[in-house]
Amino acid sequence: MNRHPVVKIGLLGLGTVGSGVVKMLENHPEALLERSGNDVEITKILVRDLDKQRAVDVPRERLTQNVAEIIQDPEIDIIIEVMGGEEETKQIVLAALEQGKHVVTANKDLIALHGAELSRIAEENGVELHYEAAVAGAIPILRALRQSMAADQIVEVMGIVNGTTNYILSKMTGEGASYDEVLAEAQMLGYAEADPYADVSGLDAARKMAILASIAFHRPVALADVAIQGIEKITQEKIAAARAQGGVIKLIGRAQRVGADVLVSVGPMVLSNDHPLALVNDSYNAVHVRGEALGEAMFYGRGAGMMPTASAVVGDLLAVLRSPQMAQGHAELRLAGVLR
Amino acid sequence: MNRHPVVKIGLLGLGTVGSGVVKMLENHPEALLERSGNDVEITKILVRDLDKQRAVDVPRERLTQNVAEIIQDPEIDIIIEVMGGEEETKQIVLAALEQGKHVVTANKDLIALHGAELSRIAEENGVELHYEAAVAGAIPILRALRQSMAADQIVEVMGIVNGTTNYILSKMTGEGASYDEVLAEAQMLGYAEADPYADVSGLDAARKMAILASIAFHRPVALADVAIQGIEKITQEKIAAARAQGGVIKLIGRAQRVGADVLVSVGPMVLSNDHPLALVNDSYNAVHVRGEALGEAMFYGRGAGMMPTASAVVGDLLAVLRSPQMAQGHAELRLAGVLR
The missing domain is CATH 3.30.360.10 (Dihydrodipicolinate Reductase; domain 2)
Incomplete structure (x- = not known):
């Protein structure tokens, strides 16, 4: 069995910050593995327009316009939400948390309006919700x-x-x-x-x-x-x-x-x-x-900008990878003989 | 059974920083419980002089001059080292880590000289070693x-x-x-x-x-x-x-x-x-x-001072209480029917 389970990530939005996140994971692919013991892979990306020219190269087959394909994918453990928006995005994030997925978001509007409710739902579902990038960008x-x-x-x-x-x-x-x-x-x-x-x-x-x-x-x-x-x-x-x-x-x-x-x-x-x-x-x-x-x-x-904001998002991703919830998930899989 | 297990702490040193730690836990005893789900109690304190006048009140029976009483106490999960020193302190911290105890230290001399070795021993024993207070005091x-x-x-x-x-x-x-x-x-x-x-x-x-x-x-x-x-x-x-x-x-x-x-x-x-x-x-x-x-x-x-340094030490204590290791320990106890 693989000593380093690959954690699958769904990315919602491939604008400035989303592209920055893809770039950070590409530039230093070993960083998260070394610092969390997990490899990560962005397996699906929600976009509005499949044919738009992007700041980063991503395989066309990973793009989707259908959010359900991402938040209902049982293989995806973590959702990164960098699409913006309030009400509709709230419903998507809620559904993801209820599906047992950890969520990292950079969306200050969402958190300022619904942070308390989303945090409660995350806790009820035993998953992590992080939003460091929503306030003061790269400042932790x-x-x-x-x-x-x-x-x-x-x-x-x-x-x-x-x-x-x-x-x-x-x-x-x-x-x-x-x-x-x-x-x-x-x-x-x-x-x-x-x-x-x-x-x-x-x-x-x-x-x-x-x-x-x-x-x-x-x-x-x-x-x-x-x-x-x-x-x-x-x-x-x-x-x-x-x-x-x-x-x-x-x-x-x-x-x-x-x-x-x-x-x-x-x-x-x-x-x-x-x-x-x-x-x-x-x-x-x-x-x-x-x-x-x-x-x-x-x-x-830096309070904003492509890479400073992406660095905060990827910092949150690392926090999820190292969280007791992820560790416990792995411990339970080990006890069940699925992981070694 | 108690929903909030009381985590027992051994404190090595009751000088300026040690007294600050005792004071912080006394001033806001609910803070750690609310933020980690664990109550904590300092059950034993290593001092040089049992009769010295202290900046804080602690029950006389918690004081000891014998470090083995602390690091060999199976009930103590976490050691806070604020006594200073290099070689002798290293041996004490090593012994504590090998006994499976998490360690929080404010000792920059110890960490600058032996940090890599101590971190390795901590990892081998599946315990946490934190030393935020050793560099730039209250700045995380x-x-x-x-x-x-x-x-x-x-x-x-x-x-x-x-x-x-x-x-x-x-x-x-x-x-x-x-x-x-x-x-x-x-x-x-x-x-x-x-x-x-x-x-x-x-x-x-x-x-x-x-x-x-x-x-x-x-x-x-x-x-x-x-x-x-x-x-x-x-x-x-x-x-x-x-x-x-x-x-x-x-x-x-x-x-x-x-x-x-x-x-x-x-x-x-x-x-x-x-x-x-x-x-x-x-x-x-x-x-x-x-x-x-x-x-x-x-x-x-603030890079130094009683309460700024104590705040960094207690921040580290909180990190230990929330660590995957502590959570996993509790999960295993739950699985074994010891905790609910």
């Missing part, structure tokens, strides 16, 4: 909060968790250009969407803060509970006034413990120049944590 | 490298991993005082030891860099392979010259991948003022990582 802040800091009492989490608005504010601060000018430039460079509403309104940051707060404070925090203000009204006058008082304006997400409750908000804030977050510029993200025992800590890195 | 950099970034190819790790020297250089830079003046002040304030050799010579940082490099690059890196230079010869003239060229002097540990090899060094370096590490001041630590997929990331926090 969720894992740090869940693991290293989970034994501590977290007091406050502050984050720059939207790269587009941080890019716009950095450019306005550094170059003295107006909001409209910088936004237009950011759109041209691909740092901002044609419709920038979700970013500049603070909604995207609020979704990520709801997820961060849920994990930091061990209780569900709904998007509806987050007070949200965007950066649309930030002017050069305000930036100059902040500078005059030794500070800089950033779009800050903030989650604080208040007794048994949690307060979460997103909005422009003046940070003193010596605050660690004041120095986070361009499209970088960072999350600053205060814990009772820990003191202050900060995590800084 | 080892876990991030082992887990989130393990699927990536790390290119470079740069760190400010010694708080004493960073404090001295920050004060010299900020206040214009001489090395000797600042060292004397740091000794008075307890930021530097009476014998500051291990810190100011770069040796302490080198030990931590050997551990970091081993994990980042997945191969053993010995302390003897680290090129080491200290900060004893840093003068105000050098600091002024660095400032004139837009930089600042920091004691930097650097580990780089060079083909199949790894180069590791510790020494004073001029960092440009816009480098993320240039802004890490006082006794703070930070580790900057460049990965192929990840891009740049930085982790910042």
Whole structure:
């Protein structure tokens, strides 16, 4: 028998992040085997268009437009969801969890809206659900909060968790250009969407803060509970006034413990120049944590982009491969004489 | 039967960090149970002096001067080693691993010298060995490298991993005082030891860099392979010259991948003022990582101190409680009808 069982993976979506995941597994195929004892293979990929030109080469016969072919395939153990979407995607992920499949997703909208329910269903079905890439991309802040800091009492989490608005504010601060000018430039460079509403309104940051707060404070925090203000009204006058008082304006997400409750908000804030977050510029993200025992800590890195996001997804995949559930599955197969 | 088995812990050492661990478990006794499904209890503590006044209250009957009472106790599943020391401690940790006990240690000297051997023995015995607190205290950099970034190819790790020297250089830079003046002040304030050799010579940082490099690059890196230079010869003239060229002097540990090899060094370096590490001041630590997929990331926090270090130790304890080994142990007990 094979000492290294090949774990089969279904990939939902082959856009930027999906292609990045395929590329990472291709570039270093030995990495997961060495670090988990399992070989992996992406055996089926859900796409909208079978004939589209792709950033990566994948055998045509692995592509399908039929999601049931993937989530009902008994050979597939793990689903990687990088297709985006909310309601329909929720139904797909639910069905996958109920089929006993582990799920890794990069979908912040899905998790901000339905994370608590999906986590409960995952637990009921004895499978893993990971979504590190949904918040602050390549920065492993969720894992740090869940693991290293989970034994501590977290007091406050502050984050720059939207790269587009941080890019716009950095450019306005550094170059003295107006909001409209910088936004237009950011759109041209691909740092901002044609419709920038979700970013500049603070909604995207609020979704990520709801997820961060849920994990930091061990209780569900709904998007509806987050007070949200965007950066649309930030002017050069305000930036100059902040500078005059030794500070800089950033779009800050903030989650604080208040007794048994949690307060979460997103909005422009003046940070003193010596605050660690004041120095986070361009499209970088960072999350600053205060814990009772820990003191202050900060995590800084790329919040988005093909390979940074893919690296977080593949990190989650590795976590699934090493999880007690997978190990226990193997132990049971060994006891039953199926694996040695 | 009890749904939540109580996991028994033996604590080796009740100094600053050991007392911090006891305090954390006392402050939030429910945290580990909620987050791992296990209650824990420190049932025995190794001390040198049974009658010494302690920072925490522990029942006198739990204290012992006989280490065999702890590592040979079949009821104890996990050993927390915070007593320090090298050769003798190594023999104790080896014996514990061979007795099938999981080990959590904060001992960088032990791990820098014997980490590879101890990890091998742990693996052979099917037990966990964790040492997050040994490098950069409360910053969960080892876990991030082992887990989130393990699927990536790390290119470079740069760190400010010694708080004493960073404090001295920050004060010299900020206040214009001489090395000797600042060292004397740091000794008075307890930021530097009476014998500051291990810190100011770069040796302490080198030990931590050997551990970091081993994990980042997945191969053993010995302390003897680290090129080491200290900060004893840093003068105000050098600091002024660095400032004139837009930089600042920091004691930097650097580990780089060079083909199949790894180069590791510790020494004073001029960092440009816009480098993320240039802004890490006082006794703070930070580790900057460049990965192929990840891009740049930085982790910042307290590198030492009672509660920050204890928080890393208890984070490791939580990792052991959630490990496949513990879960599998419970699964086997369930199958054998011992647990339900």
